[in-house]
Amino acid sequence: MGKSATTSDVHALFHSLRSAYAATANHLKIIDLYIVFAIVTAVIQVAYMAIVGSFPFNSFLSGVLSCVGTAVLAVSLRIQVNKDNKEFKDLPPERAFADFVLCNLVLHLVIMNFLG
Amino acid sequence: MARDLGILVIVVLVLAATCQSAVVSPVSESHRSAALELFSPAHGSYGSLEETYEALKTFKVLGIEKKHAIRTSSCASVADTLKSTSSALKDFFDALRVNSILKCELNSEAVRGTQSRLKDSLNGASSLIDFYYSIGGLVLLKEQMSEVDVNLGDADRIFRSIKALGQSDGRWRLSSNNPESSNNAAGIALEALAGVISLATPQIDNSWITTLKNDILKLFDGIERYDDGTYYFDEKHVGARGHQSPLSSSASVVRGIAAVAAATSETLNLPGEKIMGLAKFFLGVGVPGSAQDLYHQIDALSYLENIRESTPLILSLPATVISVTKKDQLKVRVSTLLGSPAPTLSVRLMQIFVSGSKDASVIDQELKFDAVSGMHVLETLPKNIDVGSYIFSFEVIFHNPEHKKTYVSGGRTRVLVHITGVIKIDNAEIVILDGDRGSVENQKKLKLPGDNAVALSANHLQKLRLSFDMSTPFGNAFKPHQAFLKLRHESGVDHIFLVGNSGKKFEIILDFLGLVEKFFYLPGRYNIQLTVGDADMENSFLQPLGFVELDLPDAPEKATRPPPQAVDPYSRYGPKAEITHIFRAPEKRPAKELSLTFLGLVLVPFFGFLAGLVQLGANLKNFPKSTVPSTFAILFHLGIAAVLALYTLFWLKLDLFTTLKALGFLGMFLMFVGHKTLSHLASTSSKLKSV
Numbered sequence: 106m107g108k109s110a111t112t113s114d115v116h117a118l119f120h121s122l123r124s125a126y127a128a129t130a131n132h133l134k135i136i137d138l139y140i141v142f143a144i145v146t147a148v149i150q151v152a153y154m155a156i157v158g159s160f161p162f163n164s165f166l167s168g169v170l171s172c173v174g175t176a177v178l179a180v181s182l183r184i185q186v187n188k189d190n191k192e193f194k195d196l197p198p199e200r201a202f203a204d205f206v207l208c209n210l211v212l213h214l215v216i217m218n219f220l221g
Numbered sequence: 222m223a224r225d226l227g228i229l230v231i232v233v234l235v236l237a238a239t240c241q242s243a244v245v246s247p248v249s250e251s252h253r254s255a256a257l258e259l260f261s262p263a264h265g266s267y268g269s270l271e272e273t274y275e276a277l278k279t280f281k282v283l284g285i286e287k288k289h290a291i292r293t294s295s296c297a298s299v300a301d302t303l304k305s306t307s308s309a310l311k312d313f314f315d316a317l318r319v320n321s322i323l324k325c326e327l328n329s330e331a332v333r334g335t336q337s338r339l340k341d342s343l344n345g346a347s348s349l350i351d352f353y354y355s356i357g358g359l360v361l362l363k364e365q366m367s368e369v370d371v372n373l374g375d376a377d378r379i380f381r382s383i384k385a386l387g388q389s390d391g392r393w394r395l396s397s398n399n400p401e402s403s404n405n406a407a408g409i410a411l412e413a414l415a416g417v418i419s420l421a422t423p424q425i426d427n428s429w430i431t432t433l434k435n436d437i438l439k440l441f442d443g444i445e446r447y448d449d450g451t452y453y454f455d456e457k458h459v460g461a462r463g464h465q466s467p468l469s470s471s472a473s474v475v476r477g478i479a480a481v482a483a484a485t486s487e488t489l490n491l492p493g494e495k496i497m498g499l500a501k502f503f504l505g506v507g508v509p510g511s512a513q514d515l516y517h518q519i520d521a522l523s524y525l526e527n528i529r530e531s532t533p534l535i536l537s538l539p540a541t542v543i544s545v546t547k548k549d550q551l552k553v554r555v556s557t558l559l560g561s562p563a564p565t566l567s568v569r570l571m572q573i574f575v576s577g578s579k580d581a582s583v584i585d586q587e588l589k590f591d592a593v594s595g596m597h598v599l600e601t602l603p604k605n606i607d608v609g610s611y612i613f614s615f616e617v618i619f620h621n622p623e624h625k626k627t628y629v630s631g632g633r634t635r636v637l638v639h640i641t642g643v644i645k646i647d648n649a650e651i652v653i654l655d656g657d658r659g660s661v662e663n664q665k666k667l668k669l670p671g672d673n674a675v676a677l678s679a680n681h682l683q684k685l686r687l688s689f690d691m692s693t694p695f696g697n698a699f700k701p702h703q704a705f706l707k708l709r710h711e712s713g714v715d716h717i718f719l720v721g722n723s724g725k726k727f728e729i730i731l732d733f734l735g736l737v738e739k740f741f742y743l744p745g746r747y748n749i750q751l752t753v754g755d756a757d758m759e760n761s762f763l764q765p766l767g768f769v770e771l772d773l774p775d776a777p778e779k780a781t782r783p784p785p786q787a788v789d790p791y792s793r794y795g796p797k798a799e800i801t802h803i804f805r806a807p808e809k810r811p812a813k814e815l816s817l818t819f820l821g822l823v824l825v826p827f828f829g830f831l832a833g834l835v836q837l838g839a840n841l842k843n844f845p846k847s848t849v850p851s852t853f854a855i856l857f858h859l860g861i862a863a864v865l866a867l868y869t870l871f872w873l874k875l876d877l878f879t880t881l882k883a884l885g886f887l888g889m890f891l892m893f894v895g896h897k898t899l900s901h902l903a904s905t906s907s908k909l910k911s912v
Contacts, residue, residue, distance in 0.1 A: 157811035
């Protein structure tokens with residue numbers, strides 16, 4: 106009885122999360138997708154390193170950190186662009202996007218240097 | 222008092238015996254070959270006329286016929302010099318000197334021109350060198366061209382002018398401005414004055430000759446002397462003509478004296494001992510190394526040889542090492558300076574001194590003259606002469622008493638002679654004696670000199686005795702300079718002992734009890750080596766005799782350590798062993814297929830992202846439509862693509878600095894374009910909002 110209640114609670118939780126998520130704006134969903142893409146790429150790189158060993162460690166770090174870094178920047182973009190966020194009410198989203206692009210370019214320069 | 226005087230006399234005799242033993246030899250083939258080598262003409266001529274003259278004079282004195290090779294070029298040079306109006310006084314002088322040997326055909330007009338130039342120079346001369354060249358030139362002209370009239374009108378004035386430059390000590394100054402006087406200048410002045418006398422005949426004043434004789438004697442007062450009886454002239458100051466060596470100064474003086482002797486028929490009363498000393502000085506130089514020194518030496522010797530009243534004779538020994546074993550005979554040669562035979566005389570061996578000691582014996586034995594070889598031979602050595610070093614004192618006795626006045630033999634000539642011989646060594650044996658009792662434990666006979674390999678063993682209570690007899694070929698006792706016994710441990714530590722003697726018997730006893738500490742308590746094998754040697758011993762030897770195994774007690778704590786042995790330089794400083802480098806094994810790289818698989822896997826999320834975008838319904842509806850903003854938008858995207866392409870290039874081959882430079886330009890472009898695009902977008906969205 107409890108088990109089925111728990112599972113049904115979990116189902117209900119998922120359902121409500123999904124419906125709530127569907128209500129988010131489209132551009133936010135795009136950013137979320139980008140974040141997921143970056144993290145999955147990082148995970149694949151870590152799995153590869155687990156298999157073959159970390160010999161060019163700098164390359165591994167650079168690869169993983171580029172994914173993580175771009176994900177972080179995308180998170181901050183999402184925060185700034187979200188209309189429901191009272192803190193960044195006066196910040197135009199284009200400005201946030203310009204920051205995102207600039208920071209990504211700097212991140213990737215450093216990553217390319219460290220890649221070796 | 223008498224005893225002191227006696228000791229003084231002995232000391233003087235010892236000093237007299239120890240010095241004066243230099244032997245000089247007359248001019249020989251080595252001088253001739255040196256002359257040919259030093260005076261070799263470059264491209265058929267000798268350079269200046271002065272050098273040509275030096276070469277020709279040297280060849281003439283030594284009897285070398287070589288003139289023909291350079292005759293044409295030298296004669297041409299002489300003719301040119303005499304004809305030319307721009308020749309200096311020295312050039313005339315040198316040209317006439319060369320001509321006196323070569324006897325070229327000269328143009329009579331040139332000769333007359335030369336004569337007038339020389340006479341003019343003589344009249345205007347003020348320095349010694351000018352006088353010398355002009356007078357010398359005129360004398361040479363007179364010798365070569367008898368039809369030329371060169372008699373001097375005012376010889377008296379010229380004589381006095383030259384004399385005015387002379388000093389009271391016999392030397393001369395080069396000019397009245399120059400306060401320094403030299404022997405070299407004195408020689409030049411004497412030649413010039415002799416030239417005046419020969420040119421001015423028959424008007425000469427006898428007082429001139431006397432003055433010249435006095436000047437020469439004063440000059441000889443300033444002569445310098447070595448202990449072995451050699452005399453020479455040296456300069457105290459560096460003169461105007463540069464530093465003159467004793468060789469050139471002495472040669473200059475000899476030339477001057479010879480010129481004076483040739484100009485007058487009177488005897489000059491030259492001190493025979495000093496003439497002999499000068500001759501010994503020139504011969505003592507040996508064979509000089511430079512052409513000019515050889516010229517000075519040979520020129521001076523030729524003049525000394527021809528001096529009328531005191532011709533030096535040289536007593537020389539071709540060999541000063543006489544072997545008794547080979548039955549060599551002592552040979553003595555008496556000749557003139559240039560090697561010509563001497564008049565009939567006999568050589569007597571007067572005394573023999575033992576080198577390094579006070580013993581002297583009076584011999585007075587005449588040497589037999591061998592006409593075939595021209596040598597005086599000592600047929601048998603005196604009875605008490607054995608192997609060793611001696612100083613033989615010879616004296617020359619002339620057969621004709623007249624010769625005593627014209628020749629100088631230098632009195633007693635002392636020569637260091639080594640009498641060598643094979644020394645006989647017999648009764649050699651090496652014995653191990655047992656302790657206090659002295660009984661013989663082990664006895665081995667040795668053959669010296671010869672191969673020996675004895676093997677002995679001893680402990681510290683025993684003694685080792687080595688003994689042998691040494692005697693000369695005549696049977697007398699002989700004490701060599703060196704008689705050493707060396708014991709060398711296997712670790713390299715050496716111990717050297719002197720072998721003492723009493724008469725003929727040489728013996729050394731090594732008492733190991735007393736030597737234990739000296740040997741640093743090192744037991745083991747000691748190699749034995751015997752060295753016996755002397756300068757006069759023909760069979761000196763240094764030989765290993767074998768070894769002795771020594772058993773020594775253990776070292777106490779305070780004993781001295783043996784000295785560290787020298788490290789073999791080749792082992793310390795030589796090449797070391799080759800180093801084989803061990804490199805870190807390269808990291809294991811994964812298989813290629815695995816890497817490619819994962820490359821594919823990494824790209825999968827990207828496609829997933831694109832698929833998700835499509836699913837979400839991402840579109841480009843907000844892309845600006847009108848021309849200008851759309852251009853900016855396109856440029857914005859292109860700019861980002863360009864930056865990413867730059868990064869790829871950076872990873873592939875660029876370096877950071879180039880990348881940063883390019884990035885700077887691209888970044889500025891991108892900023893500008895991006896600003897334009899985003900501001901356009903912002904204004905559009907704000908318009909939408911307001912609406």
